[in-house]
Amino acid sequence: xxxxxxTGLVFFPAFDWAISPDHPEREERLLYTQDQVFEEGIMDIExxxxxxxxxASPDDVQRVHFCVPDIEHSVTESHLISAxxxxxxxxxxxxxxxxxxxxxxxxxxxxxxKVVHGSRGFCTINVEAVMxxxxxxxxGVDRIAIVDTDCHHGDGTQDIYWHDPNTLFIxxxxxxxxxxxxxxxxxEMGGPNALGTTVNVPLPPGTSAEGFLYVLExxxxxxxxxxxxxxxxxxxGQDNHYSDPITNMNFSAQGYAAxxxxxxxxxxxxxxxxSIEGALPYVNVGIILALAGMDYxxxxxxxxxxDRIKQSEMVTAAIRQTCDQILELRKSLPAKxxxxxxxxxxxxxxxxxxxxxxxxxxxxxxxxxxxxECAGLVSxxxxxxxxxRILAVHVPRxxxxxxxATANRWFDNASTRRFDLVCLQDRVAGTYQVKxx
Amino acid sequence: xxxxxxVGGTHTDVVVIDGDQVVGKTKMLTDEDNLIESVCxxxxxxxxxxxxxxxxxxxVSTTLATNAIVQKRMPPVGIVVVSGPGMNPDEYRxxxxxxxxxxxxxxxxxxxxxxxxxEIDILRTRLKNAGVERVAVVGKFSTRNPAQEQEIAHLLxxxxxxxxxxxxxxxxxxxxxxxxxxxxxxxxAPMSGEFYRAVQTCMERRGLMIQLEILKADGxxxxxxxxxxxxxxxxxxxxxxxxxxxxxxxxxxxxxIVLDIGGTTTDMxxxxxxxxxxxxxxxxxxxxxxxxRALRTCxxxxxxxxxxxxxxxxxxxxxxxxxxxxxxGGPEPTPTDALITLGAATGGHRQRAAxxxxxxxxxxxxxxxxxxxxxxxxxxxxIMEGVGRMVDSINQQPVYTIHELLEGRQISPExxxxxxxxxxxLALPLQSMSGWSVKVPPHHEVANAIGAAIARTTCEVxxxxxxxxxxxxxxxxxxxxxxxxxASTQEVIDLAFGLLKSKAFRLxxxxxxxxxxxxxxxxxxxxxxxxxxGKNIRVRTQIKPGLISHYREAAA
Ligand SMILES: [Zn+2]
Ligand SMILES: [Zn+2]
Numbered sequence: 001x002x003x004x005x006x007t008g009l010v011f012f013p014a015f016d017w018a019i020s021p022d023h024p025e026r027e028e029r030l031l032y033t034q035d036q037v038f039e040e041g042i043m044d045i046e047x048x049x050x051x052x053x054x055x056a057s058p059d060d061v062q063r064v065h066f067c068v069p070d071i072e073h074s075v076t077e078s079h080l081i082s083a084x085x086x087x088x089x090x091x092x093x094x095x096x097x098x099x100x101x102x103x104x105x106x107x108x109x110x111x112x113x114k115v116v117h118g119s120r121g122f123c124t125i126n127v128e129a130v131m132x133x134x135x136x137x138x139x140g141v142d143r144i145a146i147v148d149t150d151c152h153h154g155d156g157t158q159d160i161y162w163h164d165p166n167t168l169f170i171x172x173x174x175x176x177x178x179x180x181x182x183x184x185x186x187x188e189m190g191g192p193n194a195l196g197t198t199v200n201v202p203l204p205p206g207t208s209a210e211g212f213l214y215v216l217e218x219x220x221x222x223x224x225x226x227x228x229x230x231x232x233x234x235x236x237g238q239d240n241h242y243s244d245p246i247t248n249m250n251f252s253a254q255g256y257a258a259x260x261x262x263x264x265x266x267x268x269x270x271x272x273x274x275s276i277e278g279a280l281p282y283v284n285v286g287i288i289l290a291l292a293g294m295d296y297x298x299x300x301x302x303x304x305x306x307d308r309i310k311q312s313e314m315v316t317a318a319i320r321q322t323c324d325q326i327l328e329l330r331k332s333l334p335a336k337x338x339x340x341x342x343x344x345x346x347x348x349x350x351x352x353x354x355x356x357x358x359x360x361x362x363x364x365x366x367x368x369x370x371x372x373e374c375a376g377l378v379s380x381x382x383x384x385x386x387x388x389r390i391l392a393v394h395v396p397r398x399x400x401x402x403x404x405a406t407a408n409r410w411f412d413n414a415s416t417r418r419f420d421l422v423c424l425q426d427r428v429a430g431t432y433q434v435k436x437x
Numbered sequence: 438x439x440x441x442x443x444v445g446g447t448h449t450d451v452v453v454i455d456g457d458q459v460v461g462k463t464k465m466l467t468d469e470d471n472l473i474e475s476v477c478x479x480x481x482x483x484x485x486x487x488x489x490x491x492x493x494x495x496x497v498s499t500t501l502a503t504n505a506i507v508q509k510r511m512p513p514v515g516i517v518v519v520s521g522p523g524m525n526p527d528e529y530r531x532x533x534x535x536x537x538x539x540x541x542x543x544x545x546x547x548x549x550x551x552x553x554x555x556e557i558d559i560l561r562t563r564l565k566n567a568g569v570e571r572v573a574v575v576g577k578f579s580t581r582n583p584a585q586e587q588e589i590a591h592l593l594x595x596x597x598x599x600x601x602x603x604x605x606x607x608x609x610x611x612x613x614x615x616x617x618x619x620x621x622x623x624x625x626a627p628m629s630g631e632f633y634r635a636v637q638t639c640m641e642r643r644g645l646m647i648q649l650e651i652l653k654a655d656g657x658x659x660x661x662x663x664x665x666x667x668x669x670x671x672x673x674x675x676x677x678x679x680x681x682x683x684x685x686x687x688x689x690x691x692x693x694i695v696l697d698i699g700g701t702t703t704d705m706x707x708x709x710x711x712x713x714x715x716x717x718x719x720x721x722x723x724x725x726x727x728x729x730r731a732l733r734t735c736x737x738x739x740x741x742x743x744x745x746x747x748x749x750x751x752x753x754x755x756x757x758x759x760x761x762x763x764x765x766g767g768p769e770p771t772p773t774d775a776l777i778t779l780g781a782a783t784g785g786h787r788q789r790a791a792x793x794x795x796x797x798x799x800x801x802x803x804x805x806x807x808x809x810x811x812x813x814x815x816x817x818x819x820i821m822e823g824v825g826r827m828v829d830s831i832n833q834q835p836v837y838t839i840h841e842l843l844e845g846r847q848i849s850p851e852x853x854x855x856x857x858x859x860x861x862x863l864a865l866p867l868q869s870m871s872g873w874s875v876k877v878p879p880h881h882e883v884a885n886a887i888g889a890a891i892a893r894t895t896c897e898v899x900x901x902x903x904x905x906x907x908x909x910x911x912x913x914x915x916x917x918x919x920x921x922x923x924a925s926t927q928e929v930i931d932l933a934f935g936l937l938k939s940k941a942f943r944l945x946x947x948x949x950x951x952x953x954x955x956x957x958x959x960x961x962x963x964x965x966x967x968x969x970x971g972k973n974i975r976v977r978t979q980i981k982p983g984l985i986s987h988y989r990e991a992a993a
Contacts, residue, residue, distance in 0.1 A: 001528045001613070016838040021962055022969055028961040031973065034837070035544040039578055040524045041613035044718075044726050052835045053842065078839050281544060285523060300522040302541070302549040 003047030004293030008092040008101035010085040011037065012053045017078040017107070019357065024246060024274040025107055025122040033104065036281030037288070048292055051092055053085035053105065056130055060087065062432040063133040064160060065125055066115045066392040066423050068384070070434075074116050079125050082107055086131035089267050094139045100291050101267050102236070103127075104284060108271040110148060110235050111181060113159040115392055117384040118358035121152060121181060121272075128235055128269050129160045132167065135231065136397060137430070142166055145229035147220060147263060148173070149212075149256075150237020150271040151247040153184030157235065158198055163191040163368055163378055164396065168199070168227045170220055172212065174240070174247055175202040180356065186326045189333070191368055192340045192347045193376045196333045199223055201326060204318045205248035208311040209255030211319045212240070216262055218323045223330075234265035238273025238283045242309045243301070246274055250309040253279070257286030257296040265291075278303070341370055360385035373400035377407045381419075390421040397427045404428060411435070438491045439987075440645075441890025442480065442636075443678050443883075444499040449475050450886035451483035453492070457685070457988065461487070462883045472501070472632070477639035489644035494985075498652035498678040498889040501632055502625040502671060506723040511624040512571065515564040515597075517557070518616060519576035519585050521550060529613040531620050531725075534569050536560055538589075545903060546582030546910065557592045565596055571627075573619035575603030577612045580912035581901060599623050604912040606669065607728035608899030608977075611718065617725040618669055626668035633661045650945055652888070654720055654731035656681045656713055656982035657895020660945030669729055673722055675885065676734040680706045680713050681892045682884030683854040684984055686876050687711035693852035694824050696867075697884070698859050700742040701758040703820055705827055706734045707848060713982055717834060730897055732982065733831070737823035741773040741859040745812055747800050752815050764790035770797055775812035776862040778805060817866045824850070824871075856881035891988040894946035897956070897979040898937040902929045905963050905971025911936055926960045926974050933978045941980050949986035954979055 013030035020026070037043065043050045058071045060083065067074040082105040089101035109128055111121030118124075128146060135141040145168040146161070148154035153173040161167040176182045190198035201215050224232065238244075240251035260268065268287060273280050282301045289296035329336075341347060346367050353362040362384040369376040375396035383389040391414045395407045404426065411424040411433065422435040438460070443450045445467060453461035463483040468475045484492070505511060515534040520526035521541025538560065540552035564572065572593055579586045583604040590600045601623040603615040637649045649661040653670040656677040664671060679697040687693060689711040697704040707714045713732045720731040738756020745754050746769065754772065761767035762774045764785030770793035776782035777790040791805055798808030828848050836842045852874040855864055860877045868875040880887060902909040902920050909920040909929065914936055920929075934953055941951055957977040962969045 001524075011835060011837070013837050014839055015959060015961075016840050022964045026962070026964065028963060028973070031961055032544050035578075035610060036523070038610040039544065039612050041529075041611050041726075042524075044611070044613065050835050052833050055842070077843060081839060081842055277545070282522070289524070295525045295528075298522055298525050302522070302543055302547075304522075 001045045003045050005099040006047045007292040008049050008051050008089050008098035010051045010053050010088050010103045010105060012081060012085045012105040014078050014106050019122060029106060029276050032277050032281045033284045036285055040285055042288055049098060051088045053081050053088055055080045056083035056087055060130050060134055061125055063137060064129045066390060068117050068388050068390050068421060075125055078107060083125060083127040083130040086127050086269055087134050090131050090135050093266055102288060102291055103269045105270060110150060110154040110157050110271050112156040115380055115382045115390065117362050117386055118355045120355050120357055122357055123156060126156050126160060128233055129157060132233065141230050143229045144231045144233060145224050145227055146233045146235060148235035150235055151239040151249055152179060152272060153181055154235055155181045155183050162198060163194050164375055165194040165197050168197045168229060170199040170223060172201045172203060172215055174249055175204055178205055179247060186329055192337060192370055193368065195337045196330060201322060204315050206250055206311055206315045207319065208250035208309050209252055211311050211315060212251060212255055212259055214319060215323060216259060219326055232265045234263060234268040235271045236268040236287060237271030238280060241275050241279035241283060243275040243278040250311060252304060252309060253282035253286040253299050253301055256283045257290040257299060260287045260290035345370055369403055369406060371400060371403055374398050374403055377403040379410055388420045391419045393424045395426040395428055399428045439494040439890045440492050441886040442497040443885035443889055444476055445675060446500055446504060449479045450883045451479045452883050452886040452890055453483055453487065454890050459880045462880060464883060473635045476636055480639055480643055484643060492645055495640055495645060495647060496650045496652055496658050496889040497636055498674040498885060500675045502629050503673050503722060505625060505628060506621060506672060513569050514620050514623045515569040515572040516616065516620055517560065517572060517574045517589055521577050529616050531617065534564060534567060540585050542576060542578040542582050542585060544578055544581065546578065552585050552588055554592060557589055561593055561596050570597055571599040571623040572597045573601045573623045575616045575619050579604040580608050580610060581910060583912060599626060608912045609728050611728055614719055614726050614728045618727040618729060621725060621727060622669035626665050629668045629671060630665045633664060637661060652678055652892055654729055655715060655895050656732045656892055658892050659894060663944050673720055673731060676704045677732045678885040678888040679856055680732055682888030683856055683878060686854050686878045688852060691852060692848055692850040693854055694850045696853055696855045698855065698857040698863060699740045700858060701740045702736045703739050704734050704736045705824060706732055707831060735827040739816060739819045742771045745770045745772065752811060754815055754819060763793040772812055772816040773859060775809040776859065778809040782862045813866050817863060817870045821871055856884040891984050893950040893983055893985045894941055894944050895980045895982050896940050896944055898933050898940060900929055900933040900976045902974040914940060922971065926958060929974045929976050933976045937978045952981045952983055954981050
């Protein structure tokens, strides 16, 4: 048995971690995947390497997040191992030990935003983003594309990269009008300094392999080609499966494998997927084989019936229309930016964010500096029902002197009487400073 | 008294042990054309003036089956594979008579596609016509439900003298390895059986009226009459024998490395608190990855007779062997020549060894002694690098729980136990290089035979319980029973220990040697929708590899 592409695999089922005993995100989630992976002898395939996960460090997390009140109180060991598992795959890839890799880790991360007051959609820290920023910090990788194929909109990853013109974030997901977290519409295309590097493709309930592969060909691959990334990361959520209990899509193991084969991500990271018996074992084996360049044609769910999960013509038509709309919107990006900025130096947005796992709201006022020299500094004034208010100031990678000086001034001037926490994340200096009340 | 016998490709070693004393030992060249005769002769030679009544135990370890596998001298075996969905079963093909058939079982043991008896009928005729006499029947997830393997085996039973079922060779998951293991079992069982019966006959001729025991790759023993069913477990028992031979000298409070330095290779193993580590998935042999439980060993191509030469002005040693040392009339210099030159080893023709070192030194522009010292140092550093790689790979083993990762148990050895030909001569340089304590046990040249003699019976039992379906399955024991829906993990553990104990007795264990251990316990709530419907409990238990109590008491 030989893999035609050398593939690194981190398998970390976290058999001793759960959100709660009967939560979808619990100990049992990867149990049957482990059974299937072990029974198929996947770890014995020549060219496939099983890597041992490690703990991500506080520095790794602080490169991405503002944790409230701090990392020790927000982030558990399981999250650090989940992120650390991704880092191990990244290391193996960058050292040339493998051609691609898959971090089958839990808990997932793509709903975790820049500011972390608690858990959203079973996520606390964004494990992909921690990995992406580690790749940049450790190996100097610049342009990275993240393709999120989880059934839920990757709103956390979108938030983290909203202002970053060097990260292309594409999310394919079930239409936000029918599923948590309710966002991810074609009009959401990135902040003023990074317009067009966020791409959202909402799909109607009932979309099957045909629809996913259509979007891949029509939108995903062309946009990636135009962006010219150095690396492609796949947030490989598996809850688009026809048997998933919390979503309404009709994707299959064959479909996931075909998508992986076409996308050829350098690194895939497991996100959601809660049909732990009927889907995960088969979808994961399909993805692994597709990554490794092996024959996946016989990977099928026991109850697989392509006719039963075929998408309706109405669904097909809706998907075509969405794709047309996205392409149309992309043509008008420069005009949109003009309208967005209107000659002002700062652009603001306010919003409300729901922490469904922990059950509270957060209010945010975000300010970004319009900058010709860099991606622009960002500050977030954030207050949560859980009781804390934070000012988070972010200097982007390659931030210019003006943005840095401004950020420092904002940090110095912010009063700890107004904020419980004032943080400055300076990606130029590589530092993270905190002032506390 | 106990007798240990190690039948290797080069030497046949026999020892007789009384208490913790070696009271007799012989080492003879193995005559591969008259294997049984050399064995009989060795036994006779070693027990010559003993009363056979005094010998209570005889254990043999042999590389016979290993050699047959490595040299691919195996009879044809028909392999019937029930794969169901997943990987393409053609990827696991072994030999000419390999047939994937209809049928499928899933990870919970549910039959999702029935077998087709007509298909098996046709296959039976085809295999018969091809002259195949042995068949292995292996199904994916047969360890969760062996029914389809049993059905097929039943349909084939009357046509073939040997039918091996996958679920009986191991309870561990790994379908391709199960195929290879069942295949090897079917292939080597008759040959091994014949050999062991012949040894038994030799013993009887010598008046030893006891049942022969056989050393397995995990460093444990099993009774000869059981060995036919589990023949594959006796392959690669050679390295296990030498590790077990080092065990009496192990420190129970720290981590040590056993080095068996031979002519061409050095085998190594790790002892943690005096207990050897097991290979996590099973050993590989002759290119076949198996599920055979085995001690974790690693072999590197450096030994006393390794070829020493210069390549681009750099000293290179091994992995090739060109022959014996120059001091013994060999063609090329070896580490043994270096040791003889330095006076660290005696024997052979010292002058010739020194001459070989001089020639090497001429190219290196160094003196004879310096050159010899460089060769010894390089040999030791290659061995220590091998040790380092082995330790690293153990420490890099994947983990699956937060607890395991955080506990992060890292192996850091502090001692060496060295056996084999150049053990005494290399002890000192290895000690100064590693900074570790170094022990060279007495009688280390027959450590293999000693190891065989004093190893206890071992075995493993895997239990999977599904309280939702209300059943429990122990594949290797052909045990499927119903279980209470309220059953606790402790009940499953008790069941596993009970079955382990009776299995150990069947394999020939003594009441005093049942050092049982839990290898793995996992308990999962099975939640459907949002309520718990049952538990999935997995328990793995073993008898730890170790020494028989009889010997431990004597040694204490
Ligand atoms: Zn999801
Ligand atoms: Zn700037």
